[in-house]
Amino acid sequence: MDQDPVPQPAGRCTAAHIEDPTPCQGPHDAVTILDGTGNAATGCEHHGARMLASIDGARIEPGSVVGAATRAFAAAQTIRPFCWYEDSPRTEPSQLSHAENARPV
Ligand SMILES: [Zn+2]
Secondary structure: OOOOOOOOOOOOOOOOOOOOOOOOOOOOOOEEEEOOOOOEEEEOHHHHHHHHHHOOOOEEEEOOOOOHHHHHHHHHOOOOOOOOOOOOOOOOHHHOOHHHHHOOO
16 A cells, blocks of 8 residues: 555645644635646645745635635735744745735835
């Protein structure tokens, strides 16, 4: 039997990062995230937003929940990439949210 190289904890969507401890919010196929290199992951609205914020060049498409992709896209603007690693210092633009990078200095 083949082993999944990155096993996901049971009960979470495929957009949930393995090191992100937060639970899903809503259906696990609410949105689809495209990473720009041909990979796609379906996920809940919460993890879809986090994945979108974490992958440079990623896009989000609607899934089973009307309006979820729009809300997740809006939420992703204020979510820092890999926001579950909050113990690391955040000084580079690539570590800050789109909203933070757009803010006038
Ligand atoms: Zn999820």
